[in-house]
Amino acid sequence: xxxxxxxRLREKGLRVTRQRKVIYSLLREIGGxxxxxxxxxxxxxxxxxxxxxxxYNVVGDLQQVGLVMCAxxxxxxxxxxxxxxxxxxxxxxxxxxxxxxxCIEGRKPCLEPPENVASVIDEAQVIFRGVCHGCAGAKxxxxxxxSISTADC
Amino acid sequence: xxxxxxxRLREKGLRVTRQRKVIYSLLREIGGxxxxxxxxxxxxxxxxxxxxxxxYNVVGDLQQVGLVMCAxxxxxxxxxxxxxxxxxxxxxxxxxxxxxxxCIEGRKPCLEPPENVASVIDEAQVIFRGVCHGCAGAKxxxxxxxSISTADC
DNA sequence: CGAGTATTTCGATACTGTCCAAACCCCTTC
DNA sequence: GAAGGGGTTTGGACAGTATCGAAATACTCG
Numbered sequence: 001x002x003x004x005x006x007x008r009l010r011e012k013g014l015r016v017t018r019q020r021k022v023i024y025s026l027l028r029e030i031g032g033x034x035x036x037x038x039x040x041x042x043x044x045x046x047x048x049x050x051x052x053x054x055x056y057n058v059v060g061d062l063q064q065v066g067l068v069m070c071a072x073x074x075x076x077x078x079x080x081x082x083x084x085x086x087x088x089x090x091x092x093x094x095x096x097x098x099x100x101x102x103c104i105e106g107r108k109p110c111l112e113p114p115e116n117v118a119s120v121i122d123e124a125q126v127i128f129r130g131v132c133h134g135c136a137g138a139k140x141x142x143x144x145x146x147s148i149s150t151a152d153c
Numbered sequence: 154x155x156x157x158x159x160x161r162l163r164e165k166g167l168r169v170t171r172q173r174k175v176i177y178s179l180l181r182e183i184g185g186x187x188x189x190x191x192x193x194x195x196x197x198x199x200x201x202x203x204x205x206x207x208x209y210n211v212v213g214d215l216q217q218v219g220l221v222m223c224a225x226x227x228x229x230x231x232x233x234x235x236x237x238x239x240x241x242x243x244x245x246x247x248x249x250x251x252x253x254x255x256c257i258e259g260r261k262p263c264l265e266p267p268e269n270v271a272s273v274i275d276e277a278q279v280i281f282r283g284v285c286h287g288c289a290g291a292k293x294x295x296x297x298x299x300s301i302s303t304a305d306c
Numbered sequence: 307c308g309a310g311t312a313t314t315t316c317g318a319t320a321c322t323g324t325c326c327a328a329a330c331c332c333c334t335t336c
Numbered sequence: 337g338a339a340g341g342g343g344t345t346t347g348g349a350c351a352g353t354a355t356c357g358a359a360a361t362a363c364t365c366g
Contacts, residue, residue: 015342015343019345035322051347053325053346056322056323058345070227074228075225076322078227090274118285119284119288124282125282127276130272132270204315309365310364311362317358322352322353323351324350325350325351329347330345331343331344332344335339
């Protein structure tokens with residue numbers, strides 16, 4: 001918990017500040033994927049006076065330390081989450097919700113880790129896209145969602 | 154080529170406008186991944202007078218039609234490219250360059266979709282991260298890139 | 307060719323992320 | 337426990353990205 005973040009920061013030579021502890025425990029508590037401004041809003045609700053820039057700094061630092069990961073969910077604002085284990089993400093084309101997809105250990109992606117492309121490849125994150133259960137159920141009429149089909153981003 | 158875009162737009166009930174033809178053939182010609190503002194810059198160079206908002210509109214439309222795809226390369230601005238075949242991307246942690254990674258399957262759901270997560274999953278795009286050849290050669294000192302490690306799938 | 311409407315244009319605006327200097331406070335040392 | 341040093345936070349300003357609404361334009365069909 002809090003012991004974890006303190007220890008981890010010390011290990012990496014980063015100082016243990018109120019802001020870092022608060023933001024990490026917040027992300028841990030609420031779970032899910034959140035943008036910097038969402039985090040800022042939640043902090044304001046809880047009477048935590050933390051500057052915008054600090055949120056950017058802190059999530060960046062926590063990411064370096066390995067306590068937070070940035071969810072790949074397509075272009076746009078960055079989404080952060082407290083990272084327990086490596087996993088992938090599903091993004092609904094209709095409501096944009098982001099869901100975790102467990103990473104099946106040992107099962108490599110459909111393509112062999114590409115040769116020649118780069119010197120070091122240490123991460124492979126998958127983005128699945130489609131329509132979530134909620135939107136699939138709700139959609140009865142011919143919403144634009146029906147015509148999205150293939151070839152969308 | 155141009156016949157293609159005209160036909161494709163008509164099929165989907167979209168009008169064939171100068172802007173749509175110009176932007177598509179531009180993307181087709183130059184290849185690679187480009188942001189809206191990069192596209193806009195290239196259009197200006199070529200004396201093509203097209204409004205910013207129109208570029209947003211057009212790439213969105215072409216994407217719906219399947220002539221353009223949005224490259225998943227992490228958060229930030231969206232990168233568009235003329236879509237020939239389905240593929241994935243490698244992003245360099247140092248210089249942020251985006252490189253294509255061929256997909257062996259070549260078609261959309263190239264990874265077996267996870268169960269229970271959603272109703273429809275029609276796309277799985279992979280983002281590989283690491284250090285490209287250029288940056289790996291240039292880097293002699295202990296850059297932060299060296300401490301990234303773990304978190305592989 | 308003319309009417310109707312999709313599309314483009316224009317200006318304004320919200321959002322996201324970054325930069326810099328000054329104030330602050332965490333950690334180490336004594 | 338006090339003091340110093342330097343990593344962090346803060347505050348304000350700023351560039352870049354993307355969206356909105358209304359008016360003008362131009363593509364398509366009859």
